[in-house]
Amino acid sequence: MTRKLKILVSISQIVYSEYSLEPQMGRACKKKNLLVKRFNLADRCALEEALKIKKEINNVEISAALLGPPEMEWILRACLGFGVDKAIHFIINPAEYYDAHNIALALSQYISDQGFDLIFCSYQDVNSNFQVGPAGSILAELLQYPYLSEVASLKIDPDNESLTVKRKLTKGNRLKVNTPLPAVLSASTVLNEPRYISLHRQKKPAETTITRIAVNKEELQGRYYPAQLTELVAVSPFRPRPKQIPLAGGSLTVQERLDFIIFGGSTVKEKSRLLEGNVKELSNELLNYMIQENFL
Amino acid sequence: MHKEIWVFAEACNNSIERVSLELLGEVRRLSKNGAPTAAVLIGAGISPSLRQTLSQYGAQKIYIVDHEKLLYYQSEIYTHILTQLVRQKKPQIILLGATPNGNDMASRVAARLRVGFVSNCTDLKLNDEGRLVLWKAIRGGKSQAAFMTVGSPQIATVCPDVIGLEKVVPLQTVPVEHLDISWDKNMEKAEVIEFFKGNPATIDITEAEIIVAGGRGVGGVEKWPLIEGLADVIGGAVAGSRMAKDLGCISRDRLVGQTGKNVRPKLYMALGISGASHHVNGLKEAEKVVVINKDRHAPFIKKADLAVIADLQELLPVFKETVTEYFTGGHFSK
Ligand SMILES: Cc1cc2nc3c(=O)[nH]c(=O)nc-3n(C[C@H](O)[C@H](O)[C@H](O)COP(=O)(O)OP(=O)(O)OC[C@H]3O[C@@H](n4cnc5c(N)ncnc54)[C@H](O)[C@@H]3O)c2cc1C
Numbered sequence: 001m002t003r004k005l006k007i008l009v010s011i012s013q014i015v016y017s018e019y020s021l022e023p024q025m026g027r028a029c030k031k032k033n034l035l036v037k038r039f040n041l042a043d044r045c046a047l048e049e050a051l052k053i054k055k056e057i058n059n060v061e062i063s064a065a066l067l068g069p070p071e072m073e074w075i076l077r078a079c080l081g082f083g084v085d086k087a088i089h090f091i092i093n094p095a096e097y098y099d100a101h102n103i104a105l106a107l108s109q110y111i112s113d114q115g116f117d118l119i120f121c122s123y124q125d126v127n128s129n130f131q132v133g134p135a136g137s138i139l140a141e142l143l144q145y146p147y148l149s150e151v152a153s154l155k156i157d158p159d160n161e162s163l164t165v166k167r168k169l170t171k172g173n174r175l176k177v178n179t180p181l182p183a184v185l186s187a188s189t190v191l192n193e194p195r196y197i198s199l200h201r202q203k204k205p206a207e208t209t210i211t212r213i214a215v216n217k218e219e220l221q222g223r224y225y226p227a228q229l230t231e232l233v234a235v236s237p238f239r240p241r242p243k244q245i246p247l248a249g250g251s252l253t254v255q256e257r258l259d260f261i262i263f264g265g266s267t268v269k270e271k272s273r274l275l276e277g278n279v280k281e282l283s284n285e286l287l288n289y290m291i292q293e294n295f296l
Numbered sequence: 297m298h299k300e301i302w303v304f305a306e307a308c309n310n311s312i313e314r315v316s317l318e319l320l321g322e323v324r325r326l327s328k329n330g331a332p333t334a335a336v337l338i339g340a341g342i343s344p345s346l347r348q349t350l351s352q353y354g355a356q357k358i359y360i361v362d363h364e365k366l367l368y369y370q371s372e373i374y375t376h377i378l379t380q381l382v383r384q385k386k387p388q389i390i391l392l393g394a395t396p397n398g399n400d401m402a403s404r405v406a407a408r409l410r411v412g413f414v415s416n417c418t419d420l421k422l423n424d425e426g427r428l429v430l431w432k433a434i435r436g437g438k439s440q441a442a443f444m445t446v447g448s449p450q451i452a453t454v455c456p457d458v459i460g461l462e463k464v465v466p467l468q469t470v471p472v473e474h475l476d477i478s479w480d481k482n483m484e485k486a487e488v489i490e491f492f493k494g495n496p497a498t499i500d501i502t503e504a505e506i507i508v509a510g511g512r513g514v515g516g517v518e519k520w521p522l523i524e525g526l527a528d529v530i531g532g533a534v535a536g537s538r539m540a541k542d543l544g545c546i547s548r549d550r551l552v553g554q555t556g557k558n559v560r561p562k563l564y565m566a567l568g569i570s571g572a573s574h575h576v577n578g579l580k581e582a583e584k585v586v587v588i589n590k591d592r593h594a595p596f597i598k599k600a601d602l603a604v605i606a607d608l609q610e611l612l613p614v615f616k617e618t619v620t621e622y623f624t625g626g627h628f629s630k
Pocket of ligand 1: 510511512513514536537538539540551552553554555556557567568569570571572573574575578588589590591594606607608609
């Protein structure tokens with residue numbers, strides 16, 4: 001009989017800002033800003049993969065850990081409904097700023113006590129809330145475990161002692177890597193198609209008890225000074241960085257020139273180049289363009 | 297004497313990731329106060345052309361760690377090497393591309409050195425005290441937040457394509473320092489088995505650098521090989537509009553737009569696509585857009601960087617031949 005495989009899926013809650021439109025009597029709809037908290041997609045993929053492993057291999061125990069405020073506990077209830085064996089809620093104060101290092105510290109103690117073999121700890125993307133960070137690699141560093149990010153496919157070796165993954169790199173490239181367990185992984189969103197979480201699942205009371213652990217920032221700071229290694233200095237609406245164009249072109253209008261000075265670059269797209277003519281000439285022009293722009 | 301600002305030059309398949317070159321340009325701007333810019337290159341059999349590229353994009357010094365075992369990225373070993381380098385040379389700032397490997401290594405190095413790290417930045421500024429103010433998108437990209445890191449060096453990864461490439465400087469010889477850093481055998485925990493090069497024909501369109509997309513104007517399934525043939529010769533991935541999908545030319549996962557996928561290629565070629573907003577919404581982040589359409593009033597023409605007014609049935613076979621000739625070294629008149 002193979003040994004028991006203990007899997008932990010660490011889940012982060014993601015905060016989106018969205019609008020809701022409120023109908024008004026006799027007037028246009030009123031736009032209201034909402035902060036919506038969701039189950040991070042990469043974590044849903046990690047959970048799906050853990051459930052897949054449980055189905056394929058005997059003797060697997062899955063735990064789900066959530067770092068978030070009390071109102072996010074529905075995520076753990078949904079996980080339990082899907083077949084997760086244990087749920088742990090690390091309760092944080094939503095008003096406080098936690099960086100990736102804080103989060104990894106909070107998780108590392110629990111993980112080393114419980115002795116997990118496989119830990120999924122997601123990577124953040126542009127949709128992440130600032131509370132989430134690259135906690136997976138920091139966790140691996142604290143625990144001295146191997147870490148593989150952007151996992152696009154995964155196979156546990158028959159002895160339950162190691163696993164082989166394909167990592168998703170840039171430009172569609174993949175890297176196949178074998179690593180001994182225990183290991184920390186971060187799932188990529190191409191790993192699988194996660195299951196849908198129905199409203200019924202979200203509302204259903206949990207049959208298994210959820211372990212609650214309060215995370216205290218002061219205590220973390222006292223135990224591992226410095227526990228927090230980044231400072232949040234400002235939050236504002238998103239303003240993309242203007243493209244750098246060295247000089248305001250003479251073709252710009254007064255308004256565009258003003259924008260140029262204020263935003264430090266051109267805010268309008270350069271005019272399209274239009275080509276007409278016979279097909280041979282057009283082909284050569286097109287080829288020239290692609291060579292100039294380094295596409296070929 | 298100012299401490300150096302480093303850019304980790306990520307190399308894959310004997311070429312430097314574009315984001316590393318963008319960062320060298322950014323560092324040239326940041327280091328106006330005189331801090332030297334150095335590039336760090338880790339790999340196996342590093343060719344002189346990579347060094348040249350780095351110097352042309354602004355590296356004033358290059359540190360190289362070259363070892364046969366370093367052909368592919370391995371978290372523990374690369375982290376160990378970069379940490380050792382930092383301890384020896386004490387740079388003030390290290391910037392990396394926000395690629396899977398860049399993010400992985402930066403966060404691990406920062407954790408080992410117990411210094412702060414901010415990932416996936418979209419903008420960065422140096423304040424009067426020489427500290428970086430790092431901006432990144434949050435809340436689904438609707439807001440942004442600024443962070444500062446604790447400790448030295450300051451480490452951050454920056455998203456590809458947010459800075460843009462600077463003009464290259466004339467080729468010059470820059471000092472290159474080869475460093476010999478050894479590591480413990482038991483650090484080689486994860487073992488790389490194989491590297492798979494992405495095939496543009498099969499990769500997901502969200503990962504493609506060149507996309508050849510067709511619409512109703514291509515002329516349906518019988519004419520679709522024109523698009524596939526062009527994509528094949530220029531190394532692009534095939535995608536299409538809703539009409540192309542409805543006509544059975546592409547599968548659902550190759551559809552670009554509001555109900556399809558958002559893509560961010562370097563080149564998006566739209567062939568026989570009118571440019572309905574539902575479609576164009578999916579390629580807002582494309583760097584260059586080339587449109588071929590026979591109707592000079594099609595909405596897409598105004599949104600293109602280069603618009604070609606021609607009939608696809610006539611242009612595509614000739615263009616494909618021209619590109620093939622160019623690749624096979626045949627005569628090409630400029
Ligand atoms: C709710 C909703 C969501 C939608 N989501 C999407 C989406 O995600 N993605 C999407 O693509 N569409 C979407 N659509 C559909 C979209 O509005 C357009 O109908 C669709 O994009 C048009 O496709 P097309 O440009 O290929 O076809 P057309 O609009 O028919 O354009 C064909 C073009 O080809 C040109 N042409 C014809 N023959 C030739 C030739 N021989 N040589 C050169 N050019 C030629 C024509 O001049 C014309 O400009 C959505 C629509 C709705 C209502």
